[in-house]
Amino acid sequence: MNPVRRFFDSHRHHFEPGGRFARFGFLYENLESVFFAPAAVTATAPQVRDSLDVKRFMFLVIVALLPHYAFGIFNVGYQAHRAAGLPPEFFSVIGVGLKAVVPMVVVTYAVGYFWEALFATVRKHEISEGLFVSCALFPLTLPPTQPLWQVALGISFGIVVGKEIFGGTGRNFLNPALTGRAFLYFAYPAQTSGDAVWTLLLPGRSAPVDAFTAATPLSIAAVAEGGPIPQAWAEAGYDLWTLFIGLYPDAIGASSTLLCLAGAIFLIAVGVADFRIILGDTLGILVTAGAIRLLAGPGAAPYLLLDPWLHLMVGGAAFGIAYMTTDPVSAPALSRARWVYGFFIGALTVLIRVFNPAFPEGIGIAILFMNCFAPLLDELEVRARLKKRVSHVR
Amino acid sequence: MERKHLKNGFTLRISGAPDETLASLPPPRQVAAVAARTRFLKPRLAVKVGDAVKTGTLLFADKRRPELRFLSPGAGRVSAVNFGPRRSLQEVVIDLEEPEEAEAFPRLDEAGLAAVDPEELRRRIVEGGLWSLIRELPFREAAALDRRPPQVVVFLDNLEPFHPSPRVYLQGRVERFRFGLRVLEKLSGRPPIVTACTGGAETVAELKPLITDLLQGRYPAHDPGVLLYRSRHRPEQRQAWIVEGQDVLLLAELLQEGRYPIRRIVTLGGPGVASPGHLEVRLGAPLADLVGGRAAVGERLRFVAGGVLTGARAESASFLALHEKALTLIPEGDRPGGLLEWMLPGRQKPSYSRAFLSSWMPSSVPMDCNRHGGIRACIQCAFCMRVCPVDILPQLTYKAVLAGETEEALAHGLLDCVECGLCSLVCPSKIELLETLQRAKAAVREEMR
Ligand code: SF4
Ligand code: SF4
Numbered sequence: 086m087n088p089v090r091r092f093f094d095s096h097r098h099h100f101e102p103g104g105r106f107a108r109f110g111f112l113y114e115n116l117e118s119v120f121f122a123p124a125a126v127t128a129t130a131p132q133v134r135d136s137l138d139v140k141r142f143m144f145l146v147i148v149a150l151l152p153h154y155a156f157g158i159f160n161v162g163y164q165a166h167r168a169a170g171l172p173p174e175f176f177s178v179i180g181v182g183l184k185a186v187v188p189m190v191v192v193t194y195a196v197g198y199f200w201e202a203l204f205a206t207v208r209k210h211e212i213s214e215g216l217f218v219s220c221a222l223f224p225l226t227l228p229p230t231q232p233l234w235q236v237a238l239g240i241s242f243g244i245v246v247g248k249e250i251f252g253g254t255g256r257n258f259l260n261p262a263l264t265g266r267a268f269l270y271f272a273y274p275a276q277t278s279g280d281a282v283w284t285l286l287l288p289g290r291s292a293p294v295d296a297f298t299a300a301t302p303l304s305i306a307a308v309a310e311g312g313p314i315p316q317a318w319a320e321a322g323y324d325l326w327t328l329f330i331g332l333y334p335d336a337i338g339a340s341s342t343l344l345c346l347a348g349a350i351f352l353i354a355v356g357v358a359d360f361r362i363i364l365g366d367t368l369g370i371l372v373t374a375g376a377i378r379l380l381a382g383p384g385a386a387p388y389l390l391l392d393p394w395l396h397l398m399v400g401g402a403a404f405g406i407a408y409m410t411t412d413p414v415s416a417p418a419l420s421r422a423r424w425v426y427g428f429f430i431g432a433l434t435v436l437i438r439v440f441n442p443a444f445p446e447g448i449g450i451a452i453l454f455m456n457c458f459a460p461l462l463d464e465l466e467v468r469a470r471l472k473k474r475v476s477h478v479r
Numbered sequence: 480m481e482r483k484h485l486k487n488g489f490t491l492r493i494s495g496a497p498d499e500t501l502a503s504l505p506p507p508r509q510v511a512a513v514a515a516r517t518r519f520l521k522p523r524l525a526v527k528v529g530d531a532v533k534t535g536t537l538l539f540a541d542k543r544r545p546e547l548r549f550l551s552p553g554a555g556r557v558s559a560v561n562f563g564p565r566r567s568l569q570e571v572v573i574d575l576e577e578p579e580e581a582e583a584f585p586r587l588d589e590a591g592l593a594a595v596d597p598e599e600l601r602r603r604i605v606e607g608g609l610w611s612l613i614r615e616l617p618f619r620e621a622a623a624l625d626r627r628p629p630q631v632v633v634f635l636d637n638l639e640p641f642h643p644s645p646r647v648y649l650q651g652r653v654e655r656f657r658f659g660l661r662v663l664e665k666l667s668g669r670p671p672i673v674t675a676c677t678g679g680a681e682t683v684a685e686l687k688p689l690i691t692d693l694l695q696g697r698y699p700a701h702d703p704g705v706l707l708y709r710s711r712h713r714p715e716q717r718q719a720w721i722v723e724g725q726d727v728l729l730l731a732e733l734l735q736e737g738r739y740p741i742r743r744i745v746t747l748g749g750p751g752v753a754s755p756g757h758l759e760v761r762l763g764a765p766l767a768d769l770v771g772g773r774a775a776v777g778e779r780l781r782f783v784a785g786g787v788l789t790g791a792r793a794e795s796a797s798f799l800a801l802h803e804k805a806l807t808l809i810p811e812g813d814r815p816g817g818l819l820e821w822m823l824p825g826r827q828k829p830s831y832s833r834a835f836l837s838s839w840m841p842s843s844v845p846m847d848c849n850r851h852g853g854i855r856a857c858i859q860c861a862f863c864m865r866v867c868p869v870d871i872l873p874q875l876t877y878k879a880v881l882a883g884e885t886e887e888a889l890a891h892g893l894l895d896c897v898e899c900g901l902c903s904l905v906c907p908s909k910i911e912l913l914e915t916l917q918r919a920k921a922a923v924r925e926e927m928r
Contacts, residue, residue: 087818118853122816126848129914131788131900132781132809133493136828136835137907138852141821142860145834213855255856255908356833359861418859418874467875471890474870 093117112202115212143214145357149348150221150338150408154190156331157338158182161229164334165285168293185285186337189224189236196237197223200244204253215254215261215414219243222262222408225338226401226449227269228282235273242268259456260415263449270449278445280304283334298322301335302399303438303445309387315395317387328398336401345403349411358411361423366406369431370396377439388439396435405434405448415456419470422462430455480687485696485705488868489831489901492843493640493787495807497748497755499647504771510553510763511570512538513800515563516784516791517611519620519921520547522568530557535582535608535739538571546624549801550608552741552763554579570798573763586737592658597665600734604666607733609740612726612802613666615718616704617894618924622720630711630719631663631671632703633727635686636679639698639786639899641748642805645680647757648725648744653685658735659727660689667720676701680724698788699868704897708869717895725804745799747773749787750845751780751808763798769806770795778810781848788900812847831862831905855908863902863912869895873902873912880919888919896920 099105100113114123118140127134162182166173197220205212223240231239243265248257270277280299286292293299298321309317315325323333331341352358374393381389397403410416410430417426430451437447444450514522522539526532532551541547555576561569584607587595601624604610615622622628635645649656663671674692675681681693694700707717722730725743732740741762748755753775760769766782774780783790784803799806825835829844837844863873871892879887893916902912 089818114853120818122821122849122851123853124813124815125850125853126811126813127850129911130791131904131913132783132790132792132807132848133491133787133846133904134850134852134909135832135905135907136825136830136837136851137832137905138821138909139855139858139907140852141834142832142858142907144822211853211855215858253856255858354833356838413859413861416859418861418864419872420861467872470870470872474890474892 089120093120108206111205111209111211115205140214142357143218145355146218146352146408147221149351150225152344152347153225153338153341153404154186156341156344157225158186160332160335160340161185161285161337163332164283165229165287168284168297168299169287169290170294170296171287181285181287185229186224188233189227189231189337190220192233192236193224193240194220197240197244200241200249201253204249208253210253213254215248216244218412219248219261219265223265225404226262226266226336228277229285229337230282231269231276235269235276238272239265239269241265255414258415258460259453260409260412263409263453263456267449267453283336299334301445302328302333306388306391306399307438307442307445312387314387314391325398328395336404339401339404342398342403345407349407352407352411358407359413359416359423361420362410362416362427363406365424365427366410366431366434367397367427369428369433370402370435371431372428373432373435374439377435391439396438400438400446400448402434402446402448405430405452409448409452410455415452415459417459417463417466419463419466422459422466426455426459426462429458480681480690480693482693482695483706483709485694485700485709485868487866487870488697488700488705488899489866489905490638490697491640491787491846491904492829492841493750494843494845495641495749495752495755496843497641497746497757499644499757501647501650501744501757501759503759504761504764504768507575507761507764507768509558509572509574509765509798510551510761511572511765511798512549512551512763513570513798513803514539514549514568515570515797516793516800517802519618519924522549524560524568524571526557526560526571528557528560531555532557532573533580533582534741535584537608539568544621546605547611547621548605548608549611550582550739552739552761552801554581572798581738584733584737584739587734589658592661592665592734595665597668600662600665603734604730607739609726609730609733609801612722612729613663614721616707616721617718617896618920619721619898620924628667628718628720629716630669630707631667631722632674632706632719633660633663633671633722633724634674634701634703635690635724636674636676636694636701637723637786637804638676638701639788641746641755641807642786643725643744643746643757645675645686645724646683648728649680649683649686652728653689655728655731655735656724657689659731662730662734663720663722663727671722672703672706674701674703674706696868698901699897699899702868702897702899704895705868708895708897714894723804726802743804745769745803746805747808748805749783749807749809750847751775751778751810760799762801766793766797766799766806767795769799770808774808775810779813780808781811783807783809787846788904789898810845810847812849831866832907850909852907852909854910857906857908857910860907862905862907866901866905868899868901869897871896871902873916874910877910877912877915880915885919885923889923893919894923 100110162178201216243261247259247261247264251257371393433451434447521542523542525537536551558574559572563569611621613622677695703721782793784793828835876891
């Protein structure tokens, strides 16, 4: 027999009723189900069920995120080498990246799982795989310099306040990963904003070399005066191609529009993400930025005149669109509500970026804000549908 | 013939589809009248073990609705009266004895049908034990005796995997079918709607002129509830009678021949059957006889009376009930999956979603009764509302039911639910949506009585 199978079979009795760890039985089940799909069969019609379960559903999101981790590890190391004025030698770059990213991921999963397991034990419910997606998303949104204790605090806040106090996955209305991210932003602005946090400094350095620009494209855009923004970016060494690939100082894995595009296409193809939300977001950004540009007229601040589609090239917009807005639990469920939800997120993102200098990136706040309105949007659509429906009422 | 496109739905590509060959079985030694698997039935026995019965002798009837009479599908001696949990009657078993005698019922020919009073016609069907084949929406129970339906819908095709094809069961019986339609017309006072699905009964030239509505769409487009939902806009208009094509033949046979019909055509299909096909069988035949030697070897199989989505689990020692037209065998699948198997692309994993490779390939795949996942809270994937053929939002209706908000569930269209089972099928959180909605419907029915 397979050794993994043997391991589970030989330890099961501890977790069964009467066993030493009977109250943690569900943890055992949970762990076992990671390796082996459960044997449970249907009790009522329909006698057969779909092969898709929540585990697979969430797993596909993690699959889509893996390239972001690969890219993030590279980029963290790459920016650190540039800031040190060193040639970006591949293995050294990867080494630096791994050393920064892996501990954050480990801490996130350990702390996140701890909270989920605690609430699951107390409430005697199963561990939902949504947790693993939240824990995969969270580190990617952080600057590589975030202290680990803050990482732990952030994910704790995200899981407990963003999810568990509402009853766990499926009952929460906020996106847990973003809730944790927003908490860090407000609680520890020094470690989550400004130009310095986005680049890791190699040991022994206290500042980047002079030739290195630490400013992110978003912060350059926010303070740009005079000339058009793409020109300011180019001066900082960010040509369009660099922006599209995402090789600039930013959150660990969120900067690559290219990977976000690929991820979004993948998630739509496998039916996990709803294209309505993604297109809604994109339309919201394009229409709003386009309208601002029209209304502003020549001579206005350069940010107001930015080509709408360039908003998708910088910062976390693409990442938020592909992975955060499409979280079905915190989005509305109905189709039209999803279009509206997406559109407003896009619109708010642009408005916050352009008009609020305190927030260089707007998408996180925009999503959390619209999360709060998702139930209302659903309710409006449901009402409209029920009005049309001639029902068998007594 | 009007062509109608029906939206939503989902066609499950499960292996084990019966072909159009028709085999007949050696005569059984026992037959039974089955009470199990008939919803809302409260049987009262009319015989006891040892009684001699003829074909067509009353065995049991419903306590509250004496017009629902269940007659003996063979002649001989009552050898067993089987009870299930909480002393519910399962079946009355008859040991057949040659020569088989039959109760005589009055015969009716074309001229007689033209002259007969609808009241008398109804009485003959009740006496002949077939009234329960005429069902009524929204609860799909035997039609009320005292109400004229706004509509009668006869449906020839059944898209649920797997059901007999009208090309097989109507072969050589079109005249009788026509007679049956006239019976329904007489009973209800209006010509029945006769539906077929594209690629089904419409491909038989003789049947074409009888079909009024040609339905195009995925499962359960054949269900009269779906058609009525789309085409009739007042709730009363949807409370139609529904009759399956093959049952029209049984009604006609009873009236024309003056004896209780004892044969019908069923399918034996599903991934657990080695050579799936059509069978001509005795009513009430033992399910094990139907299977014969055709079960797939090496698997523990579940017997399902009916199709894979709406059919009921049956004991392998049970018998075919009057209304049942299919026996489906599905492997139990009660073992854990392989190591990390759920992460693989999944060429053989059927799914409504596109999360497995199988969704991108055209072939049918085997399925088993494994639930394929743990029960979780709803993740709002919206799959259930995309498949629902009658635009119900199953997850919201479900929540309304659990919260005890019956009025809200009704406003959501609870009574339009055609009980197709697709919502439960596709739910990745494995929520028992169908079961919950069925329970809620039954509660509403109870209240409306
Ligand atoms: S609610 Fe479910 S069972 Fe009822 S019609 Fe819709 S999909 Fe079918
Ligand atoms: S299919 Fe299941 S998980 Fe998806 S929305 Fe419906 S009830 Fe929720």
